[in-house]
Amino acid sequence: SSTPRLLGLPSLSSVSGLKQTLLAESGALTSYSHRVFSAWDFGLCGDGHVRLRQRSILYELQVELEEAVVRRQAAVRTLGQQARVWSVRILLNLLVIALLGAAFYGVYWATGASVRLQEVPPVQQMPLLKLGVDFLPSIFISGVNFLLPPVFKLIAPLEGYTRSRQIVFVLLRTVFLRLASLLVLLFSLWNQITCEGKAEAEECKTCGYNYKELPCWETRLGQEMYKLLLFDLLTGVAIMLLIQFPRKLICGLCPGALGRVVGTQEFQVPDEVLGLIYAQTVVWVGSFFCPLLPLLNTAKFLLLFYLKKFTLFSTCSPASRTFRASTANFFFPMVLLLGLAVSAVPVLYSIFLIPPSKLCGPFQGHSSIWAQIPESISSLPQTVQNFLFFLGTQAFAVPLLLISR
Numbered sequence: 001s002s003t004p005r006l007l008g009l010p011s012l013s014s015v016s017g018l019k020q021t022l023l024a025e026s027g028a029l030t031s032y033s034h035r036v037f038s039a040w041d042f043g044l045c046g047d048g049h050v051r052l053r054q055r056s057i058l059y060e061l062q063v064e065l066e067e068a069v070v071r072r073q074a075a076v077r078t079l080g081q082q083a084r085v086w087s088v089r090i091l092l093n094l095l096v097i098a099l100l101g102a103a104f105y106g107v108y109w110a111t112g113a114s115v116r117l118q119e120v121p122p123v124q125q126m127p128l129l130k131l132g133v134d135f136l137p138s139i140f141i142s143g144v145n146f147l148l149p150p151v152f153k154l155i156a157p158l159e160g161y162t163r164s165r166q167i168v169f170v171l172l173r174t175v176f177l178r179l180a181s182l183l184v185l186l187f188s189l190w191n192q193i194t195c196e197g198k199a200e201a202e203e204c205k206t207c208g209y210n211y212k213e214l215p216c217w218e219t220r221l222g223q224e225m226y227k228l229l230l231f232d233l234l235t236g237v238a239i240m241l242l243i244q245f246p247r248k249l250i251c252g253l254c255p256g257a258l259g260r261v262v263g264t265q266e267f268q269v270p271d272e273v274l275g276l277i278y279a280q281t282v283v284w285v286g287s288f289f290c291p292l293l294p295l296l297n298t299a300k301f302l303l304l305f306y307l308k309k310f311t312l313f314s315t316c317s318p319a320s321r322t323f324r325a326s327t328a329n330f331f332f333p334m335v336l337l338l339g340l341a342v343s344a345v346p347v348l349y350s351i352f353l354i355p356p357s358k359l360c361g362p363f364q365g366h367s368s369i370w371a372q373i374p375e376s377i378s379s380l381p382q383t384v385q386n387f388l389f390f391l392g393t394q395a396f397a398v399p400l401l402l403i404s405r
């Protein structure tokens with residue numbers, strides 16, 4: 001260690017400290033140098049993969065330069081310009097809140113109207129209309145999930161943010177729309193099942209739930225999740241057949257101004273991932289009440305995978321705006337965890353607090369669904385009971401956590 005000092009060369013610790021100082025003081029310089037000198041993958045084969053990687057690096061550099069320009073512009077804004085920018089952002093966010101509120105109210109109205117309209121004579125006389133009324137909440141949720149995300153994408157550039165931040169805001173609003181619309185549906189069903197939480201109401205006084213409108217409320221809850229899964233599949237197929245293929249045909253047959261305006265459908269990976277998370281959340285909610293739902297969802301995923309793979313290579317173009325990998329590694333797991341929490345609350349509430357149906361289901365005659373579990377365990381042999389009770393002790397949980405780490 002003394003040789004470098006005798007020669008006048010810096011020590012290893014000095015070099016490390018200088019390196020850390022440069023990294024801390026110039027994050028932008030580090031980002032540019034990383035993309036210029038370290039971003040290329042020398043294992044790429046084929047012109048298509050090379051062009052795609054070139055486009056990705058070009059886009060990342062454009063994003064870095066654009067963010068630097070936005071930061072410089074924000075630093076020199078006057079007080080009046082700053083007030084104007086924030087006024088526009090506040091107005092646009094109020095518009096987003098109004099759209100979300102209208103969507104949630106529509107879901108709430110559709111859930112209640114689907115029960116009331118079933119008793120109307122014209123609906124009972126027309127089987128097709130009755131089927132549409134029965135699927136009304138699922139149709140409305142699929143409709144708002146299809147219509148509002150493009151509106152969010154049109155609003156985001158007007159707020160004056162950078163590209164990467166625009167994508168984050170669009171995804172956050174889309175996540176809130178999807179998960180909150182599912183929560184509104186579950187809340188509407190809870191109102192119908194429990195008479196808006198009023199146990200002394202006439203409809204709920206006898207059985208603890210609204211046995212007149214929903215004699216088998218578990219079946220109704222499972223049916224709603226099944227309808228959401230079905231319409232999610234139908235929406236995906238309809239987008240491919242009615243939007244992506246016509247846009248590709250128009251773009252190919254009309255190379256002029258019309259073709260440039262229409263363009264081809266971009267394949268947005270974040271939107272597809274959010275669709276998978278939403279579908280998984282629906283399955284988590286409904287699998288307890290509809291045990292075949294995971295199998296149906298697996299079949300749906302397989303079908304959509306091959307359809308999207310075909311449309312990706314035949315009708316879609318690469319996205320002009322990509323989601324950064326560092327943000328994706330944190331964002332999507334957090335959304336999946338949020339979906340798990342959203343699904344766990346109504347399921348646990350149904351298991352512990354809502355009385356099971358008196359006329360159907362395997363839990364008839366019990367005060368709650370959970371009450372069946374201790375009775376079932378008490379009927380098992382003593383050895384099995386001891387083993388099951390051991391699984392709930394710290395002597396089993398602590399070694400399991402240590403092994404899993």
